[in-house]
Amino acid sequence: MESIQAIKQRFGIIGMNPLLDRALEKAVRVATTDISVLVTGESGVGKENIPKIIHQYSHRKHAKYIAVNCGAIPEGTIDSELFGHEKGAFTGATNTRSGYFEVADGGTVFLDEVGELPLATQVRLLRVLETGEFLKVGSSKTQKTNVRIVAATNVKMRDAIQKGKFREDLYYRLSTVEINLPPLRDRKEDIPLLFRKFASDFAQKYHMPTVRLKEDAQLTLAQYNWNGNIRQLRNVAEQISVLEKERELNSQILRSYLPDMGAQLPAIRSGEKGSGDFASEREILYKVLFDMKNDLNDLKKLTLELMKQETSEDVQEKNQGLINKIYGKEPVEENQQPLQALQVENQFQEAVPEPEDSYDYAETITEEEPLSLLQKEIEMIKRALERSQGKRKLAAEELGISERTLYRKIKQYDLNEGSED
Numbered sequence: 567m568e569s570i571q572a573i574k575q576r577f578g579i580i581g582m583n584p585l586l587d588r589a590l591e592k593a594v595r596v597a598t599t600d601i602s603v604l605v606t607g608e609s610g611v612g613k614e615n616i617p618k619i620i621h622q623y624s625h626r627k628h629a630k631y632i633a634v635n636c637g638a639i640p641e642g643t644i645d646s647e648l649f650g651h652e653k654g655a656f657t658g659a660t661n662t663r664s665g666y667f668e669v670a671d672g673g674t675v676f677l678d679e680v681g682e683l684p685l686a687t688q689v690r691l692l693r694v695l696e697t698g699e700f701l702k703v704g705s706s707k708t709q710k711t712n713v714r715i716v717a718a719t720n721v722k723m724r725d726a727i728q729k730g731k732f733r734e735d736l737y738y739r740l741s742t743v744e745i746n747l748p749p750l751r752d753r754k755e756d757i758p759l760l761f762r763k764f765a766s767d768f769a770q771k772y773h774m775p776t777v778r779l780k781e782d783a784q785l786t787l788a789q790y791n792w793n794g795n796i797r798q799l800r801n802v803a804e805q806i807s808v809l810e811k812e813r814e815l816n817s818q819i820l821r822s823y824l825p826d827m828g829a830q831l832p833a834i835r836s837g838e839k840g841s842g843d844f845a846s847e848r849e850i851l852y853k854v855l856f857d858m859k860n861d862l863n864d865l866k867k868l869t870l871e872l873m874k875q876e877t878s879e880d881v882q883e884k885n886q887g888l889i890n891k892i893y894g895k896e897p898v899e900e901n902q903q904p905l906q907a908l909q910v911e912n913q914f915q916e917a918v919p920e921p922e923d924s925y926d927y928a929e930t931i932t933e934e935e936p937l938s939l940l941q942k943e944i945e946m947i948k949r950a951l952e953r954s955q956g957k958r959k960l961a962a963e964e965l966g967i968s969e970r971t972l973y974r975k976i977k978q979y980d981l982n983e984g985s986e987d
Contacts, residue, residue: 568594577615580763581756585748590619596743597623602695604680604740605718607747610797616745617676617716626714629673632666637679644687646703655704667700667711674714680740681721681732688733691715695739715740750792750799757788760796764803775813777806782817790824855942944979947972951981 570587573594574580596603597620605613614633621631639647646655650665666675677683683691694700695715699708717740726732750757761779769776779787792798802823806815946965954960962972975981 570594573619577619579612579615580759581753582759583748583753583756585746586753586756589616589745589747592743592745593619594623596620598625600714601742602714602740603716603742604723604737604744605716605747606723606744607718607720608749608795609720610795611747611749612796613718613720613747614676614678616747617674617718620716621674621676621714624674624714626673630670631674631676632670633676633678634666635678637682641684644684645690648687649690649700649702651703652705655702659704662702665700665702667694667713668709670713671711672713674716677715677717679719679721680717681719681723681726683732685731685733688736692733692736692739695736750795754788757792757799758784760799761787761803764800765807768804768807772808774807777803777810778814779820780814780816783815783820786817786820786824858942943975944981947975947979947981951976 568576570590573590579586579590593603593616603616603620605616607613617633618631621627634648636644645651646659646663646665648665648667650663650668651659653659653662677691690700694711694713698710698712700711701708721732723732723737723741727734727737750760758779765777794801805823806820810819812819947961950961950964951958954964958969958972958976962969965972
Protein backbone atom coordinates (compact mmCIF):
# COMPACT_ATOMS: atom_id res chain seq x y z
CA MET A 567 0.00 0.00 0.00
CA GLU A 568 1.26 3.46 -0.88
CA SER A 569 2.25 5.94 1.81
CA ILE A 570 0.04 8.88 2.73
CA GLN A 571 2.53 11.25 1.06
CA ALA A 572 2.37 9.25 -2.16
CA ILE A 573 -1.42 9.36 -2.09
CA LYS A 574 -1.31 13.13 -1.67
CA GLN A 575 0.97 13.51 -4.67
CA ARG A 576 -1.17 11.21 -6.80
CA PHE A 577 -4.42 13.06 -6.10
CA GLY A 578 -3.00 16.56 -5.81
CA ILE A 579 -3.76 16.93 -2.10
CA ILE A 580 -1.69 19.53 -0.26
CA GLY A 581 -1.32 19.70 3.50
CA MET A 582 0.47 18.34 6.56
CA ASN A 583 -2.38 18.57 9.06
CA PRO A 584 -2.77 15.44 11.24
CA LEU A 585 -6.58 15.48 10.87
CA LEU A 586 -6.21 15.47 7.09
CA ASP A 587 -3.73 12.60 7.25
CA ARG A 588 -6.12 10.64 9.49
CA ALA A 589 -8.97 11.08 7.00
CA LEU A 590 -6.80 9.85 4.10
CA GLU A 591 -5.63 6.87 6.15
CA LYS A 592 -9.22 5.85 6.90
CA ALA A 593 -10.15 6.18 3.21
CA VAL A 594 -7.35 3.82 2.16
CA ARG A 595 -8.22 1.30 4.87
CA VAL A 596 -11.90 1.01 3.88
CA ALA A 597 -11.17 1.04 0.13
CA THR A 598 -10.59 -2.71 -0.08
CA THR A 599 -14.03 -3.44 1.39
CA ASP A 600 -17.55 -2.76 0.14
CA ILE A 601 -18.56 -0.81 3.25
CA SER A 602 -20.67 2.28 2.66
CA VAL A 603 -18.85 5.49 3.57
CA LEU A 604 -20.19 8.92 4.56
CA VAL A 605 -17.80 11.84 4.07
CA THR A 606 -18.63 14.88 6.23
CA GLY A 607 -17.24 18.39 6.40
CA GLU A 608 -18.01 21.98 5.52
CA SER A 609 -18.55 23.12 1.96
CA GLY A 610 -15.29 23.59 0.09
CA VAL A 611 -13.02 21.33 2.17
CA GLY A 612 -12.38 18.87 -0.69
CA LYS A 613 -14.76 16.03 0.16
CA GLU A 614 -14.80 14.92 -3.48
CA ASN A 615 -11.23 13.56 -3.17
CA ILE A 616 -12.15 10.85 -0.64
CA PRO A 617 -14.49 8.79 -2.90
CA LYS A 618 -11.91 8.97 -5.71
CA ILE A 619 -9.27 7.54 -3.39
CA ILE A 620 -11.64 4.83 -2.18
CA HIS A 621 -12.53 3.84 -5.75
CA GLN A 622 -8.94 3.81 -7.03
CA TYR A 623 -7.69 1.62 -4.18
CA SER A 624 -10.61 -0.84 -4.36
CA HIS A 625 -11.14 -3.93 -6.49
CA ARG A 626 -13.70 -1.85 -8.46
CA LYS A 627 -11.10 0.57 -9.85
CA HIS A 628 -11.48 -0.78 -13.40
CA ALA A 629 -15.28 -0.35 -13.35
CA LYS A 630 -17.21 2.90 -13.66
CA TYR A 631 -17.03 5.73 -11.16
CA ILE A 632 -19.99 8.15 -11.28
CA ALA A 633 -20.28 11.30 -9.20
CA VAL A 634 -23.79 12.70 -8.69
CA ASN A 635 -24.55 16.09 -7.16
CA CYS A 636 -27.88 15.40 -5.49
CA GLY A 637 -28.46 19.06 -4.72
CA ALA A 638 -28.20 20.09 -8.37
CA ILE A 639 -30.85 17.71 -9.74
CA PRO A 640 -34.51 18.85 -9.59
CA GLU A 641 -36.69 16.85 -7.24
CA GLY A 642 -39.01 15.75 -10.05
CA THR A 643 -36.24 14.12 -12.10
CA ILE A 644 -33.78 12.79 -9.53
CA ASP A 645 -35.43 9.34 -9.36
CA SER A 646 -35.12 9.05 -13.12
CA GLU A 647 -31.45 10.10 -12.98
CA LEU A 648 -30.53 7.60 -10.28
CA PHE A 649 -32.73 4.61 -11.18
CA GLY A 650 -33.73 5.23 -14.79
CA HIS A 651 -37.23 5.22 -16.33
CA GLU A 652 -39.35 3.36 -18.82
CA LYS A 653 -40.68 4.85 -22.03
CA GLY A 654 -43.89 6.75 -21.34
CA ALA A 655 -43.37 6.76 -17.57
CA PHE A 656 -44.02 10.52 -17.52
CA THR A 657 -44.44 13.40 -19.93
CA GLY A 658 -41.30 13.70 -22.03
CA ALA A 659 -40.12 10.13 -21.42
CA THR A 660 -39.91 9.23 -25.10
CA ASN A 661 -37.30 6.51 -24.58
CA THR A 662 -36.26 4.01 -21.94
CA ARG A 663 -33.33 5.36 -19.94
CA SER A 664 -30.79 3.63 -17.70
CA GLY A 665 -30.05 5.28 -14.37
CA TYR A 666 -26.70 5.74 -12.66
CA PHE A 667 -27.10 2.64 -10.49
CA GLU A 668 -27.59 0.51 -13.60
CA VAL A 669 -24.75 2.13 -15.57
CA ALA A 670 -22.29 1.91 -12.66
CA ASP A 671 -23.03 -1.76 -11.91
CA GLY A 672 -19.84 -3.23 -10.46
CA GLY A 673 -18.34 0.22 -9.82
CA THR A 674 -18.76 3.15 -7.42
CA VAL A 675 -21.45 5.83 -7.16
CA PHE A 676 -20.54 9.01 -5.28
CA LEU A 677 -23.62 10.82 -3.97
CA ASP A 678 -22.51 14.36 -3.19
CA GLU A 679 -24.81 16.50 -0.99
CA VAL A 680 -26.81 13.41 -0.08
CA GLY A 681 -28.59 15.40 2.63
CA GLU A 682 -30.54 17.20 -0.14
CA LEU A 683 -32.26 14.03 -1.34
CA PRO A 684 -36.10 14.07 -1.19
CA LEU A 685 -37.64 11.66 1.32
CA ALA A 686 -39.20 9.50 -1.42
CA THR A 687 -35.81 9.07 -3.07
CA GLN A 688 -34.27 8.23 0.29
CA VAL A 689 -36.62 5.23 0.56
CA ARG A 690 -35.48 3.97 -2.87
CA LEU A 691 -31.83 4.47 -1.93
CA LEU A 692 -32.27 2.58 1.33
CA ARG A 693 -33.58 -0.40 -0.63
CA VAL A 694 -30.49 -0.35 -2.87
CA LEU A 695 -28.23 -0.35 0.17
CA GLU A 696 -30.08 -3.18 1.90
CA THR A 697 -30.89 -5.53 -1.00
CA GLY A 698 -29.10 -4.17 -4.08
CA GLU A 699 -32.48 -3.92 -5.82
CA PHE A 700 -34.24 -0.99 -7.47
CA LEU A 701 -37.16 -0.20 -9.76
CA LYS A 702 -37.04 2.07 -12.76
CA VAL A 703 -39.59 4.87 -12.76
CA GLY A 704 -42.72 3.52 -14.42
CA SER A 705 -41.59 -0.12 -14.20
CA SER A 706 -42.71 -3.01 -12.00
CA LYS A 707 -39.69 -5.15 -12.83
CA THR A 708 -37.07 -5.38 -10.07
CA GLN A 709 -33.48 -4.99 -11.17
CA LYS A 710 -30.27 -5.87 -9.33
CA THR A 711 -27.15 -3.75 -9.06
CA ASN A 712 -23.78 -4.24 -7.43
CA VAL A 713 -22.47 -0.76 -6.68
CA ARG A 714 -20.36 0.73 -3.91
CA ILE A 715 -22.00 3.87 -2.51
CA VAL A 716 -19.93 6.69 -1.05
CA ALA A 717 -21.93 9.71 0.10
CA ALA A 718 -20.91 13.18 1.24
CA THR A 719 -22.70 16.03 2.97
CA ASN A 720 -22.07 19.38 4.64
CA VAL A 721 -25.39 19.14 6.48
CA LYS A 722 -25.48 18.28 10.18
CA MET A 723 -27.24 14.97 9.78
CA ARG A 724 -28.39 14.70 13.40
CA ASP A 725 -30.25 17.99 13.06
CA ALA A 726 -31.73 16.94 9.72
CA ILE A 727 -32.99 13.69 11.27
CA GLN A 728 -34.61 15.55 14.17
CA LYS A 729 -36.33 17.91 11.74
CA GLY A 730 -37.65 14.99 9.70
CA LYS A 731 -35.66 15.90 6.60
CA PHE A 732 -33.51 12.77 6.56
CA ARG A 733 -34.30 9.17 7.41
CA GLU A 734 -32.45 7.86 10.43
CA ASP A 735 -32.24 4.29 9.08
CA LEU A 736 -30.68 5.56 5.84
CA TYR A 737 -28.16 7.61 7.79
CA TYR A 738 -26.95 4.54 9.69
CA ARG A 739 -26.67 2.52 6.46
CA LEU A 740 -24.66 5.25 4.76
CA SER A 741 -22.39 6.00 7.70
CA THR A 742 -21.01 2.54 8.38
CA VAL A 743 -17.70 4.39 8.27
CA GLU A 744 -17.71 8.18 8.62
CA ILE A 745 -14.75 10.24 7.43
CA ASN A 746 -14.61 13.87 8.47
CA LEU A 747 -12.47 16.45 6.71
CA PRO A 748 -11.35 19.42 8.86
CA PRO A 749 -12.18 23.00 7.83
CA LEU A 750 -9.36 25.18 6.55
CA ARG A 751 -9.32 27.35 9.71
CA ASP A 752 -8.22 24.22 11.61
CA ARG A 753 -5.36 23.69 9.13
CA LYS A 754 -3.43 26.93 9.69
CA GLU A 755 -0.14 25.35 8.71
CA ASP A 756 -1.54 24.30 5.33
CA ILE A 757 -2.93 27.68 4.22
CA PRO A 758 0.37 29.21 2.91
CA LEU A 759 1.16 25.95 1.09
CA LEU A 760 -2.21 25.91 -0.63
CA PHE A 761 -1.96 29.58 -1.61
CA ARG A 762 1.48 29.07 -3.17
CA LYS A 763 0.18 26.09 -5.14
CA PHE A 764 -2.84 28.01 -6.45
CA ALA A 765 -0.74 31.10 -7.25
CA SER A 766 1.70 28.95 -9.22
CA ASP A 767 -1.11 27.23 -11.13
CA PHE A 768 -2.73 30.53 -12.11
CA ALA A 769 0.62 32.04 -13.09
CA GLN A 770 1.06 29.22 -15.60
CA LYS A 771 -2.54 29.42 -16.77
CA TYR A 772 -2.48 33.18 -17.42
CA HIS A 773 1.20 33.41 -18.44
CA MET A 774 2.34 35.86 -15.78
CA PRO A 775 4.79 35.90 -12.85
CA THR A 776 3.75 34.09 -9.70
CA VAL A 777 2.19 36.17 -6.93
CA ARG A 778 4.11 36.11 -3.65
CA LEU A 779 3.12 37.24 -0.18
CA LYS A 780 5.22 39.22 2.26
CA GLU A 781 5.53 38.03 5.84
CA ASP A 782 2.73 40.25 7.17
CA ALA A 783 0.43 39.08 4.37
CA GLN A 784 1.14 35.43 5.21
CA LEU A 785 0.18 36.15 8.80
CA THR A 786 -3.08 37.75 7.66
CA LEU A 787 -3.75 34.77 5.42
CA ALA A 788 -3.40 32.37 8.36
CA GLN A 789 -5.52 34.50 10.70
CA TYR A 790 -8.49 34.78 8.35
CA ASN A 791 -11.50 32.54 9.09
CA TRP A 792 -12.00 31.13 5.52
CA ASN A 793 -15.70 30.28 5.75
CA GLY A 794 -15.54 29.07 2.14
CA ASN A 795 -12.50 26.89 2.94
CA ILE A 796 -10.22 25.72 0.11
CA ARG A 797 -12.67 26.84 -2.58
CA GLN A 798 -12.59 30.41 -1.24
CA LEU A 799 -8.80 30.41 -0.91
CA ARG A 800 -8.45 29.29 -4.51
CA ASN A 801 -10.84 32.01 -5.65
CA VAL A 802 -8.86 34.70 -3.78
CA ALA A 803 -5.59 33.46 -5.27
CA GLU A 804 -7.06 33.66 -8.77
CA GLN A 805 -8.41 37.18 -8.24
CA ILE A 806 -5.08 38.45 -6.98
CA SER A 807 -3.16 36.74 -9.79
CA VAL A 808 -5.31 38.43 -12.44
CA LEU A 809 -5.97 41.87 -10.95
CA GLU A 810 -2.79 42.89 -9.12
CA LYS A 811 0.09 44.45 -11.04
CA GLU A 812 2.48 44.05 -8.14
CA ARG A 813 3.67 40.48 -7.76
CA GLU A 814 4.69 40.80 -4.10
CA LEU A 815 1.80 41.73 -1.86
CA ASN A 816 1.61 43.10 1.66
CA SER A 817 -1.11 42.61 4.24
CA GLN A 818 -3.00 45.78 3.28
CA ILE A 819 -3.47 44.68 -0.31
CA LEU A 820 -4.45 41.15 0.72
CA ARG A 821 -7.08 42.45 3.14
CA SER A 822 -8.91 44.18 0.30
CA TYR A 823 -9.66 40.74 -1.17
CA LEU A 824 -10.88 39.22 2.10
CA PRO A 825 -14.53 39.88 3.07
CA ASP A 826 -14.96 41.52 6.51
CA MET A 827 -11.26 42.45 6.63
CA GLY A 828 -11.10 45.25 4.07
CA ALA A 829 -12.10 47.98 6.53
CA GLN A 830 -11.35 48.26 10.20
CA LEU A 831 -14.64 49.09 11.86
CA PRO A 832 -14.70 50.54 15.37
CA ALA A 833 -15.02 47.86 17.98
CA ILE A 834 -18.25 47.74 19.97
CA ARG A 835 -17.69 47.65 23.69
CA SER A 836 -18.78 44.64 25.64
CA GLY A 837 -22.36 44.84 26.81
CA GLU A 838 -23.47 47.07 23.95
CA LYS A 839 -25.92 45.89 21.34
CA GLY A 840 -26.53 46.79 17.75
CA SER A 841 -24.07 47.80 15.07
CA GLY A 842 -23.07 51.05 13.51
CA ASP A 843 -22.42 54.48 14.91
CA PHE A 844 -26.04 55.29 15.73
CA ALA A 845 -26.71 52.05 17.61
CA SER A 846 -23.56 52.30 19.73
CA GLU A 847 -24.20 55.98 20.44
CA ARG A 848 -27.75 55.25 21.55
CA GLU A 849 -26.65 52.47 23.89
CA ILE A 850 -23.99 54.70 25.42
CA LEU A 851 -26.57 57.45 25.93
CA TYR A 852 -28.94 55.06 27.72
CA LYS A 853 -26.12 53.90 29.98
CA VAL A 854 -25.11 57.45 30.88
CA LEU A 855 -28.73 58.39 31.63
CA PHE A 856 -29.09 55.36 33.85
CA ASP A 857 -25.95 56.36 35.75
CA MET A 858 -27.30 59.90 36.09
CA LYS A 859 -30.52 58.56 37.59
CA ASN A 860 -28.54 56.53 40.12
CA ASP A 861 -26.48 59.60 41.01
CA LEU A 862 -29.67 61.60 41.53
CA ASN A 863 -31.04 58.96 43.90
CA ASP A 864 -27.77 58.97 45.81
CA LEU A 865 -27.92 62.75 46.07
CA LYS A 866 -31.41 62.52 47.58
CA LYS A 867 -30.13 60.11 50.21
CA LEU A 868 -27.27 62.46 50.99
CA THR A 869 -29.68 65.39 51.37
CA LEU A 870 -31.87 63.42 53.77
CA GLU A 871 -28.83 62.71 55.89
CA LEU A 872 -28.16 66.46 56.03
CA MET A 873 -31.75 67.09 57.11
CA LYS A 874 -31.47 64.64 60.00
CA GLN A 875 -29.25 67.12 61.84
CA GLU A 876 -25.98 65.42 61.27
CA THR A 877 -23.23 67.97 60.85
CA SER A 878 -22.09 68.65 57.32
CA GLU A 879 -18.58 67.50 58.30
CA ASP A 880 -19.92 64.08 59.36
CA VAL A 881 -21.92 63.67 56.18
CA GLN A 882 -18.98 64.75 54.03
CA GLU A 883 -16.63 62.31 55.75
CA LYS A 884 -19.06 59.41 55.28
CA ASN A 885 -19.95 60.28 51.69
CA GLN A 886 -16.79 61.86 50.30
CA GLY A 887 -16.62 59.38 47.45
CA LEU A 888 -20.22 60.06 46.44
CA ILE A 889 -19.72 63.84 46.64
CA ASN A 890 -16.64 63.65 44.42
CA LYS A 891 -18.54 61.48 41.92
CA ILE A 892 -21.48 63.89 41.68
CA TYR A 893 -19.66 67.23 41.73
CA GLY A 894 -16.47 66.32 39.97
CA LYS A 895 -13.37 64.14 40.31
CA GLU A 896 -11.16 66.80 41.98
CA PRO A 897 -10.29 65.83 45.58
CA VAL A 898 -11.83 67.95 48.34
CA GLU A 899 -9.39 69.37 50.84
CA GLU A 900 -9.79 68.41 54.47
CA ASN A 901 -12.41 70.47 56.41
CA GLN A 902 -13.52 72.09 53.16
CA GLN A 903 -17.01 71.36 51.80
CA PRO A 904 -17.88 71.61 48.13
CA LEU A 905 -19.74 74.79 47.28
CA GLN A 906 -22.72 72.85 45.95
CA ALA A 907 -23.03 70.80 49.15
CA LEU A 908 -23.01 73.96 51.26
CA GLN A 909 -25.70 75.48 49.08
CA VAL A 910 -27.89 72.40 49.45
CA GLU A 911 -27.41 72.41 53.24
CA ASN A 912 -28.19 76.13 53.59
CA GLN A 913 -31.35 75.80 51.48
CA PHE A 914 -32.70 72.97 53.59
CA GLN A 915 -31.72 74.64 56.88
CA GLU A 916 -33.96 77.57 55.91
CA ALA A 917 -36.87 75.38 54.78
CA VAL A 918 -36.86 72.56 57.33
CA PRO A 919 -38.74 73.00 60.70
CA GLU A 920 -37.22 72.30 64.10
CA PRO A 921 -36.40 68.64 64.91
CA GLU A 922 -39.32 68.23 67.33
CA ASP A 923 -41.77 68.53 64.46
CA SER A 924 -42.27 65.08 62.99
CA TYR A 925 -42.40 65.52 59.24
CA ASP A 926 -42.01 62.86 56.62
CA TYR A 927 -38.92 64.29 55.02
CA ALA A 928 -39.26 62.13 51.94
CA GLU A 929 -42.53 63.89 51.13
CA THR A 930 -40.94 67.36 51.36
CA ILE A 931 -38.65 66.64 48.41
CA THR A 932 -40.16 67.70 45.11
CA GLU A 933 -38.68 65.83 42.17
CA GLU A 934 -37.52 67.96 39.32
CA GLU A 935 -39.55 67.53 36.15
CA PRO A 936 -37.75 64.90 34.09
CA LEU A 937 -35.90 66.18 31.07
CA SER A 938 -36.60 64.79 27.64
CA LEU A 939 -34.10 62.41 26.07
CA LEU A 940 -33.04 65.13 23.62
CA GLN A 941 -32.44 67.66 26.42
CA LYS A 942 -30.38 65.15 28.39
CA GLU A 943 -28.28 64.38 25.36
CA ILE A 944 -27.62 68.09 24.78
CA GLU A 945 -26.71 68.53 28.45
CA MET A 946 -24.31 65.59 28.31
CA ILE A 947 -22.54 67.03 25.27
CA LYS A 948 -22.28 70.48 26.88
CA ARG A 949 -20.75 69.01 30.04
CA ALA A 950 -18.28 66.92 28.10
CA LEU A 951 -17.18 69.96 26.06
CA GLU A 952 -16.79 72.02 29.23
CA ARG A 953 -14.69 69.36 30.95
CA SER A 954 -12.48 68.98 27.87
CA GLN A 955 -12.22 72.77 27.43
CA GLY A 956 -13.88 72.55 24.04
CA LYS A 957 -11.61 69.85 22.64
CA ARG A 958 -13.88 67.66 20.51
CA LYS A 959 -11.56 64.66 20.48
CA LEU A 960 -11.41 64.44 24.28
CA ALA A 961 -15.15 65.09 24.60
CA ALA A 962 -15.94 62.37 22.05
CA GLU A 963 -13.75 59.86 23.94
CA GLU A 964 -15.56 60.70 27.18
CA LEU A 965 -18.97 60.24 25.55
CA GLY A 966 -17.86 57.02 23.85
CA ILE A 967 -18.74 58.21 20.33
CA SER A 968 -16.72 59.16 17.27
CA GLU A 969 -15.44 62.71 16.79
CA ARG A 970 -17.40 62.92 13.54
CA THR A 971 -20.64 62.06 15.35
CA LEU A 972 -19.92 64.64 18.06
CA TYR A 973 -19.27 67.31 15.41
CA ARG A 974 -22.58 66.45 13.74
CA LYS A 975 -24.41 66.70 17.08
CA ILE A 976 -22.80 70.09 17.80
CA LYS A 977 -23.97 71.43 14.45
CA GLN A 978 -27.41 69.84 14.83
CA TYR A 979 -28.06 71.35 18.26
CA ASP A 980 -26.26 74.66 17.49
CA LEU A 981 -23.93 74.29 20.46
CA ASN A 982 -20.97 76.53 21.20
CA GLU A 983 -18.16 74.02 20.68
CA GLY A 984 -15.33 76.26 21.84
CA SER A 985 -11.83 75.52 20.76
CA GLU A 986 -11.10 72.55 18.55
CA ASP A 987 -8.51 69.87 19.04
